[in-house]
Amino acid sequence: MPAKRSQLCHWLMSRLIVIFEIQMLNFVKNNAGKFTLSNKPFRFVGANVYELANVSAETARKMIADAAGAGFTVLRFWLFENRSAEEQVNIMNEICTAVKPFGFKLIVSLADKWGYLQNYKIDDTWYEGGFRNSYIPYITSVVAALRDRDEIMMWELINEPESGSFDTFYNFVKEAAGEFKSANGNHMLSVGTVGGIGDKFGPVFSVLDKNNFRKLYELETLDAVSLHDYSYDSGVFERMDMLYRFRGETEKAKRYSAIGRAVDKPFSAIDKYMMGKGKLFRFPFTLRWLWNKYNRKDLSFAGVIAKPVYIGETGFKNIPGRSRSRLLDIYLKEVFGAGAGGVMLWSFETQGGNNDGHDYGFGSGEGIEDVVKKWNERLNG
Numbered sequence: 112m113p114a115k116r117s118q119l120c121h122w123l124m125s126r127l128i129v130i131f132e133i134q135m136l137n138f139v140k141n142n143a144g145k146f147t148l149s150n151k152p153f154r155f156v157g158a159n160v161y162e163l164a165n166v167s168a169e170t171a172r173k174m175i176a177d178a179a180g181a182g183f184t185v186l187r188f189w190l191f192e193n194r195s196a197e198e199q200v201n202i203m204n205e206i207c208t209a210v211k212p213f214g215f216k217l218i219v220s221l222a223d224k225w226g227y228l229q230n231y232k233i234d235d236t237w238y239e240g241g242f243r244n245s246y247i248p249y250i251t252s253v254v255a256a257l258r259d260r261d262e263i264m265m266w267e268l269i270n271e272p273e274s275g276s277f278d279t280f281y282n283f284v285k286e287a288a289g290e291f292k293s294a295n296g297n298h299m300l301s302v303g304t305v306g307g308i309g310d311k312f313g314p315v316f317s318v319l320d321k322n323n324f325r326k327l328y329e330l331e332t333l334d335a336v337s338l339h340d341y342s343y344d345s346g347v348f349e350r351m352d353m354l355y356r357f358r359g360e361t362e363k364a365k366r367y368s369a370i371g372r373a374v375d376k377p378f379s380a381i382d383k384y385m386m387g388k389g390k391l392f393r394f395p396f397t398l399r400w401l402w403n404k405y406n407r408k409d410l411s412f413a414g415v416i417a418k419p420v421y422i423g424e425t426g427f428k429n430i431p432g433r434s435r436s437r438l439l440d441i442y443l444k445e446v447f448g449a450g451a452g453g454v455m456l457w458s459f460e461t462q463g464g465n466n467d468g469h470d471y472g473f474g475s476g477e478g479i480e481d482v483v484k485k486w487n488e489r490l491n492g
Contacts, residue, residue, distance in 0.1 A: 137261035141334050146335070156443065156487050157187060159187045159188070159459065160461070180480070186210070189228055190220065191222055192249050197252075204260070218455065222269040224271055230245075239279055247287065250287070254294050254295040257295075258295040264299060265299040265334070266298055268302050271305050272302065276313060281326065284330065288300055291332070300334050303423060304338070305338065307402045307403075309402070312324075335419045338420060338451075341425065342403045391438075419453075421454070422446060429471075459473065461475075
């Protein structure tokens with residue numbers, strides 16, 4: 112009897128392990144620096160639909176159906192702290208159920224430096240310890256309750272963070288990521304950084320020193336490297352335009368935008384010519400060139416530490432006479448060739464939501480969805 116009982120226990124344990132492994136196959140994982148799903152490489156072109164959790168359930172379902180029709184396979188959106196954790200969990204369960212028939216995976220950002228759709232703004236005092244007041248209880252409650260939802264691919268601690276002190280920020284990420292992993296070991300975790308030359312962790316010129324960025328992503332609790340890439344249309348005047356729009360100073364923003372268009376006009380002919388050759392033009396030592404150069408450094412570094420890279424946001428301005436679908440097609444060839452695991456377009460405007468005030472937003476009808484479908488089929492076909 113003892114021998115039979117032992118054999119039975121062994122058999123039951125082996126079956127449980129098999130069942131568990133089958134269930135785990137539905138979670139996106141990092142395998143030697145690559146995203147994998149069902150033990151196969153998983154690369155993707157997805158869309159930012161940042162308002163998905165902040166519209167009615169009916170509107171959310173329509174947004175999801177529109178995104179599926181456009182060929183996306185991953186959706187990224189905000190779940191910032193503007194409701195109770197219990198309410199947010201209910202909303203997330205509804206979204207997960209709605210995306211399941213389409214096979215979507217979800218990237219969810221848990222906080223935002225700008226304070227948009229959030230009950231607080233984030234500053235260095237918050238990073239020093241204020242995050243423990245409500246943020247830690249909020250995120251651990253949410254991610255623990257949703258740890259078995261395999262529709263969720265990854266969570267981000269905070270969208271586009273900045274800090275006056277790297278050490279303070281690093282300690283925040285280390286503690287928050289540790290708390291996250293204690294509550295949820297199924298889902299991947301990233302930070303939501305801009306990367307390239309977009310993150311300020313300490314002095315202003317810390318964006319030109321990649322050591323801090325690398326130290327951050329060497330944390331074992333972080334599973335993937337986040338970059339945001341608006342390099343192609345970036346410039347000094349365009350960045351000033353963005354800054355003043357965020358501050359609500361629209362007249363100043365318009366002035367900088369007009370100056371930027373005038374400065375960029377002589378280069379538009381070169382851009383068009385190079386696109387015709389299947390290449391993107393980056394004049395040396397411009398912001399466009401520098402940002403792209405530093406993104407490549409981050410991609411290379413991620414390969415060294417064997418963590419996948421995803422472009423959490425990228426976009427191109429809607430400029431009359433320019434084909435954004437052609438531009439996107441060339442860009443995707445570049446960035447996937449450089450080793451990116453996924454690209455999330457900013458932002459998919461649908462059902463009256465996810466609107467972008469900086470001319471990066473897009474909808475259906477200009478051929479972008481055809482490029483998305485082609486690339487998602489190519490990447491995972």
